[in-house]
Amino acid sequence: MKKSKLTFIIAFVIYSLIHSCKPDKNLKDPLKAGWKGEKVCTILEENDKVRALKCVFSPGVGHEKHFHAAHFGYTLKGSKFKITDQSGTREVNVPDNYSFYNEKIEWHKVLNIGDSTAIFLIIEPK
Known part of the structure; x- marks a missing residue:
């Protein structure tokens, strides 16, 4: 394989890896x-270390496709939510007082x- 072709392939692989990690x-x-042009989340606190959101979903209200x-x-x-992501669509009962942590979510959309x-609290470290 010619050196220029190998250099191109390596550069392409590096570029692809970098951009596949970004949302x-x-x-x-x-x-x-x-949801349908209306906000569902509001900022409770934001500073240089954290952003805290409160997200409210009435029955029939969702959250358009987004990342975390x-x-x-x-x-x-x-x-009860219908959640769609890269794995497919599923229905999930989310209980009161439930906590969770995600390193990231490439994308999902939800519907109550x-x-x-x-009502959810979302705390994002910066």
Whole structure:
């Protein structure tokens, strides 16, 4: 293999690895993503170390396709959700007082298919 072709292949692989680790630049973060033009998340606190969001989903309200950086979440009030991500679509009962941590979420979209309003706290380290 010629040296120039090998250099091109190595550069392409490095470029692909770097860009596959970044979220799709067309996706919004959870604050900017909403539902049918309406916000579902508000900022509770933001400083140079953390951003804390409160996200509220009434029955029939969802969260358009978006990504998440590393975050801790806590469900103040749960409900039943339809969640779609790269693994497919599933229905999940999210209980009250449920906590979770994700290193990142490449993308997902959710819809509250339950009969109660769900409230989440999302804490994102910076």
